[in-house]
Amino acid sequence: MRKTLAVIAAAAFLASTSLFAADTTIKGEVVDVACQMKKAPGGQGEAHKGCAEACAKKGSQMGILTEDAVYEIQGDYAANKNEKLLPFVAAQVEATGQVSEKDGKKVITVTSIKAAK
Numbered sequence: 239m240r241k242t243l244a245v246i247a248a249a250a251f252l253a254s255t256s257l258f259a260a261d262t263t264i265k266g267e268v269v270d271v272a273c274q275m276k277k278a279p280g281g282q283g284e285a286h287k288g289c290a291e292a293c294a295k296k297g298s299q300m301g302i303l304t305e306d307a308v309y310e311i312q313g314d315y316a317a318n319k320n321e322k323l324l325p326f327v328a329a330q331v332e333a334t335g336q337v338s339e340k341d342g343k344k345v346i347t348v349t350s351i352k353a354a355k
Contacts, residue, residue, distance in 0.1 A: 268326045300323055314348070
């Protein structure tokens, strides 16, 4: 019985801490994930902006390329074929949100985004 209660208490604690996880801010370039993975470094930067914008308008998976990873963007900013991301495509940004890992990929559920300073 004690073991069961301990397991339940541990599970409740882990669930409560994930509900109150702090937002994280990451800095990088908004890229089309497929192009960046296939064409890197050709799938990023100003030279690739037109292609990335076209892909974003089609609803392609967009991400933020940081120094060490690509974070796939989820949430409100990815809704409606990336409508809120369009002004930031191929630009350096600071994005804030919940960072996690899903199926071996880094993910950020963006709550705010702005041009990087």
